[in-house]
Amino acid sequence: MSTNATDTRVRLETLWEHDAVKILAIFGVIYLTYALIGLxxxxxxxxxxxxxxxxxxxxxxxxxxxxxxxxxxxxTGIFNIGIAGFMAVxxxxxxxxxxxxxxAGAAQYAGLGLPMPVAIVGGVVAAGLAGLIVAIPALRLRxxxxxxxxxxxxxxxxxxxxxxALQEFSLFGIELGTGGGRGLIGNYGDPMNVIxxxxxxxxxxxxxxxxxxxxxxxxxxxxxxMVLVIVLTGIYWLIQxxxxxxxxxxxxxxREDEEAAQSLGKNTNHFKIKVFVLGCALMGLAGILWRFxxxxxxxxxxxxxxxxxIWIALIIGGAGSNTGSVLxxxxxxxxxxxxPQYFRRLVEQVITFGDAPNTFAGSVAxxxxxxTAPFVRYTFEEFQTLQFxxxxxxxxxxxxxxxxxxxxxxxxxxAAIPLIRRSNDDSTAGRGGxxx
Amino acid sequence: MSDTEIGSQSDTVQPEGQQNDVELKVDGLVKRFGxxxxxxxxxxxxxSGSMTGLIGxxxxxxxxxxxxxxxxxxxxxxxxxxxxxxxxxxxxxxxxDYGLVRTFQIAREMANMTVLENLMLPAKQQSGEQLWRSVMxxxxxxxxxxxxxxxxxxxDILEFFEIEHIAEEKAGNLSGxxxxxxxxxxALMIEPxxxxxxxxxAGVNPTLEHKLLDHIHELREEGYTFLIVEHDMDxxxxxxxxxxxxxxxxxxxxxxxxxxxSNEQVxxxxxxxxx
Ligand SMILES: Nc1ncnc2c1ncn2[C@@H]1O[C@H](COP(=O)(O)OP(=O)(O)O)[C@@H](O)[C@H]1O
Ligand SMILES: [Mg+2]
Numbered sequence: 105m106s107t108n109a110t111d112t113r114v115r116l117e118t119l120w121e122h123d124a125v126k127i128l129a130i131f132g133v134i135y136l137t138y139a140l141i142g143l144x145x146x147x148x149x150x151x152x153x154x155x156x157x158x159x160x161x162x163x164x165x166x167x168x169x170x171x172x173x174x175x176x177x178x179x180t181g182i183f184n185i186g187i188a189g190f191m192a193v194x195x196x197x198x199x200x201x202x203x204x205x206x207x208a209g210a211a212q213y214a215g216l217g218l219p220m221p222v223a224i225v226g227g228v229v230a231a232g233l234a235g236l237i238v239a240i241p242a243l244r245l246r247x248x249x250x251x252x253x254x255x256x257x258x259x260x261x262x263x264x265x266x267x268x269a270l271q272e273f274s275l276f277g278i279e280l281g282t283g284g285g286r287g288l289i290g291n292y293g294d295p296m297n298v299i300x301x302x303x304x305x306x307x308x309x310x311x312x313x314x315x316x317x318x319x320x321x322x323x324x325x326x327x328x329x330m331v332l333v334i335v336l337t338g339i340y341w342l343i344q345x346x347x348x349x350x351x352x353x354x355x356x357x358x359r360e361d362e363e364a365a366q367s368l369g370k371n372t373n374h375f376k377i378k379v380f381v382l383g384c385a386l387m388g389l390a391g392i393l394w395r396f397x398x399x400x401x402x403x404x405x406x407x408x409x410x411x412x413x414i415w416i417a418l419i420i421g422g423a424g425s426n427t428g429s430v431l432x433x434x435x436x437x438x439x440x441x442x443x444p445q446y447f448r449r450l451v452e453q454v455i456t457f458g459d460a461p462n463t464f465a466g467s468v469a470x471x472x473x474x475x476t477a478p479f480v481r482y483t484f485e486e487f488q489t490l491q492f493x494x495x496x497x498x499x500x501x502x503x504x505x506x507x508x509x510x511x512x513x514x515x516x517x518x519a520a521i522p523l524i525r526r527s528n529d530d531s532t533a534g535r536g537g538x539x540x
Numbered sequence: 541m542s543d544t545e546i547g548s549q550s551d552t553v554q555p556e557g558q559q560n561d562v563e564l565k566v567d568g569l570v571k572r573f574g575x576x577x578x579x580x581x582x583x584x585x586x587x588s589g590s591m592t593g594l595i596g597x598x599x600x601x602x603x604x605x606x607x608x609x610x611x612x613x614x615x616x617x618x619x620x621x622x623x624x625x626x627x628x629x630x631x632x633x634x635x636x637d638y639g640l641v642r643t644f645q646i647a648r649e650m651a652n653m654t655v656l657e658n659l660m661l662p663a664k665q666q667s668g669e670q671l672w673r674s675v676m677x678x679x680x681x682x683x684x685x686x687x688x689x690x691x692x693x694x695x696d697i698l699e700f701f702e703i704e705h706i707a708e709e710k711a712g713n714l715s716g717x718x719x720x721x722x723x724x725x726x727a728l729m730i731e732p733x734x735x736x737x738x739x740x741x742a743g744v745n746p747t748l749e750h751k752l753l754d755h756i757h758e759l760r761e762e763g764y765t766f767l768i769v770e771h772d773m774d775x776x777x778x779x780x781x782x783x784x785x786x787x788x789x790x791x792x793x794x795x796x797x798x799x800x801x802s803n804e805q806v807x808x809x810x811x812x813x814x815x
Contacts, residue, residue: 342675349674349683350666353653357661360650367610367644368662369636369730370669378671515652515710520668520680520687523656525707526695 112522123427126511130431134159134438141446145453153316157329159437164332166433166441168390170417171336171343171426172383178423178512179347180379181359183251186238187387187414189258192406193234194388195395196265198227200280202292202396212289213272213281220295224392231388232381234261239380243373258408265403287402295396296328332393336430339386344426346382353518355379416440416495419502422512431510440498444491448484561588563623563734563765564609564640570617571601571608578604580789581618586734586782591756591766593776596786597809602769603645605786606736610635610642622734636662639733643740645769647719651712655703655722658711659694662729666690697725701755716743721752734765741770753779777801785809 135156142152169187176182202223203215218226234257242253264270264282271284282288299305305327312318312326346352354375357365362372395401413436421432467482483490502509517523564586571579579601586592594602607613609620611632619628622640635641650658668674668683698704701721706714711722720740727735740756741749757779760766770776776783777797785793785800787809793800800806 345675345680346671349680350660350668350687351671351674353657353661354669356653356657357650360652361648363612363632364644364648364650365661366632367612367636367642368726369633369641369664370661371631371633375669382671515654518653518657519660519691520674520684521691523654523660523691523708526692 126427127431131434134434138438138442138446141450145446145449148317150317150322153318153326154322157322157326159442161325161329161332162437162441163430163434164329164336165390165394166414166417166437167336167430168332168339168393169387169414170421170429170433171339172386172390173414173418174421174423174426174429175343175346175355175379175383175386177418178425178429179352179355179359180376181247182243182376182380182383183247184254184380184383185251185408185411185415186254186256186258188406188408188410189254189261190231190234190384190387191391191394191410192258192261192265192403194227194231194385194391195401196227196282196288197230197388198223198392198396199288199290199401200282201226202295203288203290204292207279212283214279215292216278216280220292220298224295224389224396227392228385228389231391232385234388235381235384236377238384239377243376243380255408255411258406258411262403262406265406283400283402285403287400289400290396290398294324296324296331299327299331300324328397335389335393339389340426340430346379347426347516347518349518349520351375356518413441413495416499419499419509422509422514425509425511425514425516428509428511428514435510440491440495444487444494448487451484562586562621563588563590564767565621566605566609566618567621568618569605569608569615569620571604571613572616577789579608579615582786582789582791583618584784584791584794586765586767589760589763589765590782591760591768591780592782592784593780594767594769594784594786595771595773595776596792598771600786601789602786603738604789606642606738606769610640610736636730636732637664639731640736641727641730641732641734642736643720643723643727643738645738645742647716647723649711649714649719649722649726651710653711655698655707655709655711655714656691656694658722658726659697659729660687660690662726663690663693664730694729697728701725702751717745717748720744721748724752724755728759732764734767735759737766737768739769739771741772741775 138155138159139152142155147155169191173184173187176184199215201216201218202220203213203217205214205217207214216223238253238257242250245253266285268284270282271286272279272281274280294300308327309318309320309323312323316322318326347355354365354370354372357368357370358372358375365372391406395405417432417436418429419432420435421428421430464482467479470476470478562585566585567583568581569579569583570577570581582601582605584594594605596602604613608615609627611627611630611634614629619626621627622638625638627635627638627640630638650661653661667679667686673679673683695704695707698707701724703718703721703725706718711719714722720743724735724737724740737756740752744752753775756766756768768776768780777800781796783793783795783797783800784791785803785806792809793803793806795803
């Protein structure tokens with residue numbers, strides 16, 4: 105027994121080391137690069153640390169959702185393109201549960217005034233329930249129709265929130281509201297107050313102040329990012345366990361050949377519904393943690409592009425690998441999401457742009473006479489668009505060169521134990537087969 | 541000890557000549573695809589512990605019959621009884637619960653899973669298939685213990701089929717014959733009572749074919765019931781004690797190999813009269 109246990113530990117440790125090295129190396133490069141960019145832009149120490157903190161925040165949130173998507177697509181082969189919808193359900197329900205019961209002043213609508221932890225649980229459960237409602241009728245459909253159902257759901261959620269109908273409504277005599285297109289204001293105390301009011305937190309504020317020259321606001325933001333990293337680690341652990349188990353083995357079999365899995369006695373619908381609900385609940389949690397500290401939220405935050413960002417992160421990292429999902433999120437945020445604007449700032453350090461032309465035609469026309477500067481200026485002015493172009497190019501490149509992503513080639517074992525050769529002394533009872 | 545895992549049904553072995561219990565009874569089975577009637581009121585019985593061959597020309601409806609029995613297709617008419625239970629139109633996963641397992645004409649291995657993973661998948665009553673048990677620390681301990689025992693069983697079956705050397709290989713990288721072996725090994729992991737094999741020898745080289753036949757005979761002696769679809773008539777005649785002949789969706793003849801080979805209708809329909 106004890107040798108078995110130590111064996112397993114040694115093996116798990118080497119495996120962990122392997123992934124840890126990968127994560128540390130890639131994140132090391134990302135953070136170092138951004139620190140250098142900060143220096144080049146003449147940021148002070150607190151500015152640089154703040155840049156890195158923002159990166160961490162984004163990577164943690166994207167990492168959570170990408171892990172959830174990996175559970176759907178990478179493990180089970182469920183094509184979910186309604187991610188933004190499940191995130192929205194999580195966040196909106198949490199906000200409506202947490203908002204105080206008296207709609208004071210500019211804070212518009214009333215909520216249920218529940219404590220934040222309860223509100224978070226409520227939001228996560230609501231997102232999971234939304235997943236259940238989508239999954240039960242739709243998982244019987246063919247995979248492509250299922251995908252259409254998910255994106256339809258996400259759009260229904262977004263448009264439903266936007267519409268005037270739900271802007272303000274009453275449920276069992278309680279006044280609630282989504283705020284419609286104008287958005288919903290988070291007029292509850294800082295959701296992280298549970299932590300910020302701790303005794304130790306004041307020493308954390310002092311520490312960040314002496315280290316980076318942070319004020320209390322920055323210290324709180326830093327603590328928030330750190331909490332997100334802890335949650336990300338927890339989700340990684342959860343999904344890692346889920347996939348390395350008999351349950352995960354059935355998921356993998358569903359991805360490979362659902363009908364054959366059924367013939368082997370697996371009630372695949374049952375597994376698909378469970379895993380879909382779990383993934384959706386985690387997407388809801390990520391949606392909550394993403395924006396519940398902001399002053400408010402508008403449905404615009406959940407346009408379909410959010411879903412596609414997550415898919416890009418998953419494709420970069422490699423579907424089927426949890427470590428890949430985290431790495432993919434890191435690279436997506438660093439290069440494709442945040443990269444362009446920092447690049448622009450760097451370029452602006454070197455070249456000073458004049459006023460950009462107002463129209464595309466106005467920017468192209470001077471090229472004919474050999475003057476490219478207006479075009480460059482125009483391009484940098486239209487940065488959002490450029491970012492989308494960059495993402496498209498990156499996707500095409502990946503699909504061409506490395507469709508399996510960073511770590512997708514590495515299949516993770518779907519068993520609760522390492523699948524190893526049994527020791528020789530056990531295989532004496534061979535049935536006439538030589539164990540070569 | 542490890543050997544008895546495979547022969548766990550040895551108590552049901554019946555001496556030759558006493559195999560009268562009906563394991564599987566198909567009655568008036570009908571399956572239509574649009575205008576085609578693939579199975580046209582087919583009726584036959586398979587005796588417990590027997591090795592029965594199901595033959596017939598291509599398109600006779602043999603695979604479709606298998607699909608209807610095992611729930612892949614819902615039959616348009618007729619009934620299927622297994623060990624006395626009415627299993628007409630059940631879901632495929634329930635079929636395995638009854639102890640009736642099939643393999644596919646074209647092997648359907650889980651290509652991106654290793655041979656070991658493929659074999660660990662089908663075992664019944666894995667508590668780790670409940671999500672919470674696999675995640676929660678205390679319950680997971682039991683899951684890990686179960687997995688160890690299961691892995692032992694998997695090694696036993698690999699040994700039985702003499703394919704230990706491909707254990708860590710991805711199933712998608714195996715040769716056609718190895719895939720067929722894997723499919724059968726995988727079906728056995730369910731510890732079924734009856735196996736429906738759809739052309740288990742197609743694409744298997746003669747050496748492996750012999751081995752596979754030996755394995756099937758060995759398993760038969762342990763009490764398994766086999767229904768085997770095969771279009772190599774000689775192979776069926778030599779190895780099965782009973783033969784069912786299908787033609788254009790119906791059963792043309794049923795009986796022991798001798799009566800089948802001398803049946804005029806069979807010679808006409810199946811052998812095209814070239815005997
Ligand atoms: N899914 C299907 N859709 C339409 N026709 C089918 C389908 N499956 C089988 N058939 C038709 O049913 C008939 C019997 O096929 P099959 O059962 O595969 O024959 P066998 O296995 O005896 O060669 C054939 O004519 C075949 O074309
Ligand atoms: Mg066939």
